[in-house]
Amino acid sequence: MELIPASLYEAAGGAATIDRLVDEFYMRVAVDPVLSPLFPEDFTLIRRKQKAFLTQFFGGPAKYAEEFGAPMMRFRHLRFAITPTHQTAWLHCMSEAMDAVGLSGELRRVMFDRLTLTAGHMVNTPAEE
Numbered sequence: 001m002e003l004i005p006a007s008l009y010e011a012a013g014g015a016a017t018i019d020r021l022v023d024e025f026y027m028r029v030a031v032d033p034v035l036s037p038l039f040p041e042d043f044t045l046i047r048r049k050q051k052a053f054l055t056q057f058f059g060g061p062a063k064y065a066e067e068f069g070a071p072m073m074r075f076r077h078l079r080f081a082i083t084p085t086h087q088t089a090w091l092h093c094m095s096e097a098m099d100a101v102g103l104s105g106e107l108r109r110v111m112f113d114r115l116t117l118t119a120g121h122m123v124n125t126p127a128e129e
C-alpha cells in the first residue's frame with residue numbers, strides 16, 4: 001500500500017518544495033507594483049520567516065514558533081494597511097509561484113484554498129475608493 005503523507009508539507013515534497021516556493025514567491029513580490037512598496041529591499045529575513053511559517057502552516061515541523069514565537073499573523077500584519085487589492089496581488093504571486101515549482105491538481109488546490117483563507121484574514125483596511 002502507498003504510504004499516506006502525514007501532512008500537506010510532506011505531500012508537497014517537504015523543505016525542498018517550500019524553499020523553492022518561497023523563493024519564487026518573493027521574486028514576484030519584489031517586482032509587483034502593488035506589493036513591493038510594502039517590503040524592504042532585502043528579502044533575506046522575510047524569506048527565512050516565510051519558509052519557517054509555511055513549513056508549520058502546512059503541517060511540517062513548528063519552525064516558525066521555535067524561532068520567532070507565536071505566529072499571530074494578523075497582528076504581525078497590522079502595521080501595514082492591507083487592502084483587498086493587496087490580497088489579490090499576494091494570491092496572484094503565490095499562484096504563479098505554485099505553478100513555477102510544479103504543484104498541481106488536488107494538492108495545489110487544497111494548499112491554495114488555505115492560503116486564500118489566511119490572506120483574507122490579513123486584510124485590515126477597506127478597499128480604496
Ligand code: HEM
Pocket residue numbers: 035038039040046049050053057068073076077080082086087090115118119120122123
Ligand atoms: C494578504 C496580503 C498580504 C500582504 C500584503 C502581506 C505583507 C507582508 C509584509 C509587508 C510583511 C513584512 C515584511 C517585513 O518584515 O518588512 C509580511 C510579513 C509576513 N507575512 Fe505577510 N502579507 C500578506 C499575507 C500573508 C499570508 C496569507 C501569509 C501566510 C500564509 C503571510 C505570512 C507572512 C509572514 C510569515 C511574515 C513574517 C512575519 C514576521 O515574523 O515578522 N502573509 N507580510
